[in-house]
Amino acid sequence: MKKVSEFKVTPWEVSGKVDYDKLxxxxxVSQIGEKIQKKFDKLHPLLRRGVxxxxxxxxxxxxxxxxxxxxxxxxxxxxxxxxxxxxxxPFLVAKSxxxxxxxxxxxxxxxxxxxxVKPNLTYEQALxxxxxxxxxxIALGFKPGKTFIFQDFVYTNIYKYAAQVAKRMTYSTxxxxxxxxxxxNIGWSFYPAMQAAHILFPQFEKGKHMTVxxxxxxxxxxxxxxxxxxDYFGFEKPAALHAKFIPSLHGGAKMSSSGEGIVFLSDxxxxxxxxxxxxxxxxxxxxxxxxxxxxxxxxxxxxxxxLKMFFEPDDKKLEKIEKDYRSGKLLTSELKEYLIEKxxxxxxxxxVKREKAKKEVEKFLYK
Amino acid sequence: MKKVSEFKVTPWEVSGKVDYDKLxxxxxVSQIGEKIQKKFDKLHPLLRRGVxxxxxxxxxxxxxxxxxxxxxxxxxxxxxxxxxxxxxxPFLVAKSxxxxxxxxxxxxxxxxxxxxVKPNLTYEQALxxxxxxxxxxIALGFKPGKTFIFQDFVYTNIYKYAAQVAKRMTYSTxxxxxxxxxxxNIGWSFYPAMQAAHILFPQFEKGKHMTVxxxxxxxxxxxxxxxxxxDYFGFEKPAALHAKFIPSLHGGAKMSSSGEGIVFLSDxxxxxxxxxxxxxxxxxxxxxxxxxxxxxxxxxxxxxxxLKMFFEPDDKKLEKIEKDYRSGKLLTSELKEYLIEKxxxxxxxxxVKREKAKKEVEKFLYK
Numbered sequence: 001m002k003k004v005s006e007f008k009v010t011p012w013e014v015s016g017k018v019d020y021d022k023l024x025x026x027x028x029v030s031q032i033g034e035k036i037q038k039k040f041d042k043l044h045p046l047l048r049r050g051v052x053x054x055x056x057x058x059x060x061x062x063x064x065x066x067x068x069x070x071x072x073x074x075x076x077x078x079x080x081x082x083x084x085x086x087x088x089x090p091f092l093v094a095k096s097x098x099x100x101x102x103x104x105x106x107x108x109x110x111x112x113x114x115x116x117v118k119p120n121l122t123y124e125q126a127l128x129x130x131x132x133x134x135x136x137x138i139a140l141g142f143k144p145g146k147t148f149i150f151q152d153f154v155y156t157n158i159y160k161y162a163a164q165v166a167k168r169m170t171y172s173t174x175x176x177x178x179x180x181x182x183x184x185n186i187g188w189s190f191y192p193a194m195q196a197a198h199i200l201f202p203q204f205e206k207g208k209h210m211t212v213x214x215x216x217x218x219x220x221x222x223x224x225x226x227x228x229x230x231d232y233f234g235f236e237k238p239a240a241l242h243a244k245f246i247p248s249l250h251g252g253a254k255m256s257s258s259g260e261g262i263v264f265l266s267d268x269x270x271x272x273x274x275x276x277x278x279x280x281x282x283x284x285x286x287x288x289x290x291x292x293x294x295x296x297x298x299x300x301x302x303x304x305x306x307l308k309m310f311f312e313p314d315d316k317k318l319e320k321i322e323k324d325y326r327s328g329k330l331l332t333s334e335l336k337e338y339l340i341e342k343x344x345x346x347x348x349x350x351x352v353k354r355e356k357a358k359k360e361v362e363k364f365l366y367k
Numbered sequence: 368m369k370k371v372s373e374f375k376v377t378p379w380e381v382s383g384k385v386d387y388d389k390l391x392x393x394x395x396v397s398q399i400g401e402k403i404q405k406k407f408d409k410l411h412p413l414l415r416r417g418v419x420x421x422x423x424x425x426x427x428x429x430x431x432x433x434x435x436x437x438x439x440x441x442x443x444x445x446x447x448x449x450x451x452x453x454x455x456x457p458f459l460v461a462k463s464x465x466x467x468x469x470x471x472x473x474x475x476x477x478x479x480x481x482x483x484v485k486p487n488l489t490y491e492q493a494l495x496x497x498x499x500x501x502x503x504x505i506a507l508g509f510k511p512g513k514t515f516i517f518q519d520f521v522y523t524n525i526y527k528y529a530a531q532v533a534k535r536m537t538y539s540t541x542x543x544x545x546x547x548x549x550x551x552n553i554g555w556s557f558y559p560a561m562q563a564a565h566i567l568f569p570q571f572e573k574g575k576h577m578t579v580x581x582x583x584x585x586x587x588x589x590x591x592x593x594x595x596x597x598d599y600f601g602f603e604k605p606a607a608l609h610a611k612f613i614p615s616l617h618g619g620a621k622m623s624s625s626g627e628g629i630v631f632l633s634d635x636x637x638x639x640x641x642x643x644x645x646x647x648x649x650x651x652x653x654x655x656x657x658x659x660x661x662x663x664x665x666x667x668x669x670x671x672x673x674l675k676m677f678f679e680p681d682d683k684k685l686e687k688i689e690k691d692y693r694s695g696k697l698l699t700s701e702l703k704e705y706l707i708e709k710x711x712x713x714x715x716x717x718x719v720k721r722e723k724a725k726k727e728v729e730k731f732l733y734k
Contacts, residue, residue, distance in 0.1 A: 112530050123531050153530070156523040163479050163520070164490055166554030171538075174553050186541050187533030190557035 009218050012179055014245060020053055020217075027220050029054045029242060036062065044096035046089060046243070051309055052214065056223065057239035061210040065101050070209040072104040072202040073097050074238070079129035080114035080121055083136045084262045085310070085343075086246055090214040092310075093241065095140050097212070098147070104206075105147045106366075107137060108198040112152040116187035127153060134361060136265050139353035144363035155366055158197060161204045166193035168229050177225050196226040203235040212239040216246075246309065251281030251302050266351070269344045276303065276340050283325075284332035295328035296335075303332070303339045311342035376585050379546055381612060387420055387584070394587050396421045396609060403429065411463035413456060418613070418676055419581065423590065424606035428577040432468050437576040439471040439569040440464050441605070446496035447481035447488055450503045451629045452677070452710075453613055457581040459677075460608065462507050464579070465514070471573075472514045473733075474504060475565040479519040483554035494520060501728060503632050506720035511730035522733055525564060528571045533560035535596050544592050563593040570602040579606040583613075613676065618648030618669050633718070636711040643670065643707050650692075651699035662695035663702075670699070670706040678709035 007016030009023060024031055031054055032040075039062060040047040065071045075090040077083075094105045111126040130151045137149065152158050174180055174192040197204070199222075202211045213223060220242060227237040249261040261279030263272055283301025285291035298304040304325060312318045321338070324330035374383030376390060391398055398421055399407075406429060407414040432438045442457040444450075461472045478493040497518045504516065519525050541547055541559040564571070566589075569578045580590060587609060594604040616628040628646030630639055650668025652658035665671040671692060679685045688705070691697035 112526075115530065116534055123527075153527050156526045159479075159523045159526040160520050163482065163554050166557065167483055167552050169553050170550050171547070171553055171556050172549040175549070180538070182539040182542070183537050185534050186536050186538055186557050186560050187530050189538050190533065190553050193553050 010179075011177075011218050011221055014218055018245065020244060023217060024054050027054075027217070029056055029217075029220065029240075030059075032058070032241075035059070039100075043100055044092050045313055046093055046309055047096060047241075049308055050244075051089075051246070052093065052241045052243050054217065054242040055240060056220075056227070056242075057210070057237060058212055058241055060236075061212045061239045064210040065103065070104075070206065071101065072106060072206070072209065072211045074106045074108075074199060074202055074211050074213050075215075076108040076110055076198055077133055077137065078110045078114045078117075079126065079133040080118050081129060082264050082266055083133050084264045085306075086248075086262075087133075087136075088140070088265075088310075089216075089243060089246060091137055091140050093214040093243075095142055097214075098143060103146070104202065105142055106198075106202050106211075107142075107147065107149040108158070108201065109134060109149065109151040110191075110194065110198070112187065112194060113191050115153075116185055116191055123153075127151075130154075134364070135354050135357045136350075138357035138360060138364055139350055141353070142364070144360065147364055148366035149364045150366040152194065158194065158201070161197040161201060162190070162194040164233070165196045165200065165229055166190060168232050169193055169196070169225075173225070177221050192222075192225070195222060196229055199223070199226045199238050200230060200233065200235055203230075203233070208235050210236050210239060212241055214241045214243065217242040217244065247281070247302055247305060249275065249279040249281065249302055251300070263343060265347065265354075267347060269340075269347075272343050272347065273340050276336050276343070280306075280336060280339070282332040284335075285328075288331070291331060292328045296325045296330070296332065298322045298325050301325065301332070301335065303335045307335075307339055307342065311339065311346060378544075378585050378588055381585055385612065387611060390584060391421050394421075394584070396423050396584075396587065396607075397426075399425070399608075402426070406467075410467055411459050412680055413460055413610070413676055414463060414608075416675055417611075418456075419460065419608045419610050421584065421609040422607060423587075423594070423609075424577070424604060425579055425608055427603075428579045428606045431577040432470065437471075437573065438468065439473060439573070439576065439578045441473045441475070441566060441569055441578050441580050442582075443475040443477055443565055444500055444504065445477045445481045445484075446493065446500040447485050448496060449631050449633055450500050451631045452673075453615075453629075454500075454503075455507070455632075455677075456583075456610060456613060458504055458507050460581040460610075462509055464581075465510060470513070471569065472509055473565075473569050473578075474509075474514065474516040475525070475568065476501060476516065476518040477558075477561065477565070479554065479561060480558050482520075483552055483558055490520075494518075497521075501731070502721050502724045503717075505724035505727060505731055506717055508720070509731070511727065514731055515733035516731045517733040519561060525561065525568070528564040528568060529557070529561040531600070532563045532567065532596055533557060535599050536560055536563070536592075540592070544588050559589075559592070562589060563596055566590070566593045566605050567597060567600065567602055570597075570600070575602050577603050577606060579608055581608045581610065584609040584611065614648070614669055614672060616642065616646040616648065616669055618667070630710060632714065632721075634714060636707075636714075639710050639714065640707050643703050643710070647673075647703060647706070649699040649703075651702075652695075655698070658698060659695045663692045663697070663699065665689045665692050668692065668699070668702065670702045674702075674706055674709065678706065678713060 007018045061071055073094045075094045098105050109130045111130045115121055115126040134149055178192050180189055223240045230237050261275050263275055281302040283297035285294055374385045428438055440461045442461045465472050476497045478497045482488055482493040545559050547556055590607045597604050628642050630642055648669040650664035652661055
């Protein structure tokens with residue numbers, strides 16, 4: 001009997017053990033091959049260490065960049081809560097691409113989306129979370145003058161673009177791609193156009209050029225939808241870089257905002273320590289003795305994965321940690337202590353930068 | 368056998384001989400009684416002579432006005448072509464109410480609606496028609512400082528209000544009220560929220576107060592939908608004044624933009640003459656002899672109706688025309704000549720005022 005590994009990846013559901021090779025074939029996207037991977041050599045661990053594994057037209061983006069043409073990165077944020085580590089993924093990538101390639105970064109804040117989708121989120125709350133989240137984003141170190149942040153409810157000019165996209169998208173199409181239901185509100189029905197307008201925004205504002213959108217692979221259907229529409233405006237089809245799912249502390253397939261054990265960017269060192277110790281799924285063995293003899297499994301260990309993806313940029317150090325953990329020399333408790341130290345160092349700096357960002361917001365807001 | 372008079376009035380279809388009394392009962396609206404009618408004594412013929420026949424809460428609007436509270440009028444325009452006489456109806460009423468009661472008038476120009484609904488209307492055309500139509504509206508003599516015109520594609524701030532309304536309107540509800548189909552674009556699905564936002568706009572911007580919307584009776588379902596939503600924002604339910612259908616020159620139930628024989632505001636005297644002579648449905652008899660003996664039927668005669676509704680404000684003159692036409696003393700050709708003269712006098716003045724309006728637009732645009 002053939003062993004069947006079932007998994008499901010849609011914008012609404014990710015379950016089972018994801019076979020990324022199969023996904024690449026099913027979605028009709030391209031693996032990030034050696035040539036592109038080489039370009040990531042000096043970039044953020046998320047790019048350098050294979051979290052971003054497939055793409056659409058990123059080779060074209062690179063070619064445009066190399067020939068001196070304008071290129072840009074686009075990544076947005078739906079503000080419905082304070083930001084946690086998982087929310088940083090596409091922004092860290094965008095910043096890394098900006099640092100390396102000197103490109104513009106566009107950051108739409110879809111307060112409207114969250115307002116439409118979250119029944120209890122008030123309009124005022126959506127605005128507040130936008131303000132709050134924008135500080136965290138700026139704190140990552142984006143370049144003023146090359147980074148353009150806008151909120152749909154403030155930079156309402158976006159409606160003009162969304163309307164032009166909306167005319168090209170039937171309710172049937174939007175329903176299929178976004179899983180709309182008749183009982184959903186009509187803001188929600190409209191949002192697919194707004195999202196596509198965000199992705200096309202760099203071209204609406206700056207003219208035809210290559211834009212890349214870093215997204216988790218489950219969001220690719222939205223990219224595809226936008227690529228179909230881009231032709232109508234005579235734009236370049238937006239490129240995409242697809243990430244694998246970042247595990248939650250619990251080790252679940254996809255980091256989500258629900259449940260305990262989320263590390264927020266506003267957490268104190270004590271909170272971080274408590275969460276990592278209590279929730280970070282361990283790839284170690286049940287007893288100290290067993291661990292020392294059989295060793296741990298770094299691929300299953302969330303603490304190790306977080307170091308790999310985010311917090312240990314030094315390849316040699318990471319290699320040693322992996323080796324020692326696998327051999328059993330390094331204990332889960334030690335690994336966690338190291339991660340806690342790393343996260344807290346990051347958050348300490350982040351929280352200082354966030355305070356500074358309060359005075360710099362105006363430099364980043366697109367008008 | 369009982370004689371059945373069937374008719375149908377929905378926002379998409381008006382057919383049969385409309386029984387307005389029955390409509391008042393079915394729609395659950397109120398007849399304009401003597402008390403309100405008395406207030407119209409000195410107002411535009413459209414109000415004074417019973418074209419506006421029913422209402423919702425207009426008594427409350429009048430009471431608020433009388434007690435010195437803020438009241439406003441709202442009427443919009445979907446710009447997809449040059450304006451014709453029929454388009455003026457709600458604006459003439461709004462102006463008359465402004466003259467009499469000194470109230471603010473808000474005029475949303477829904478270029479987005481027309482762009483969504485008309486497959487071949489481009490974004491640029493929608494903007495052009497807006498500009499064009501705004502001149503005709505200003506030319507009617509609205510008061511600067513008390514009249515606020517805005518285009519959805521220019522004053523995009525409206526999106527913030529539309530979004531807040533949209534959250535309270537499900538796709539099912541919008542579909543039922545606006546006859547949405549799955550193959551319609553998602554701009555169209557969103558527009559019901561935009562329209563309600565227009566109606567609530569005076570309150571969104573100026574705080575809770577009574578607003579009245581002059582509409583043709585078939586549009587009442589949209590008013591009702593907005594009234595249901597207004598509670599959520601703590602607003603007054605918007606009032607309405609309902610018009611009977613203005614006949615087309617051909618004598619059809621409802622003046623529409625399709626077909627020949629539409630008198631555009633830009634028409635030359637020759638064009639007007641030709642259209643009235645050729646198309647204005649006559650209530651006269653087939654032969655001169657028959658007409659002289661049996662007389663005409665002013666209630667069926669479109670030329671007479673146009674004089675009554677628009678072009679002959681003098682009650683005594685109108686009475687004489689009616690009497691002479693009914694007796695057969697006045698011929699259809701003479702009636703038409705008189706109407707042509709009146710329309711051309713109106714258009715001549717209108718076209719001059721329209722030219723002047725080009726320099727005054729800025730005073731009227733809401734920002």
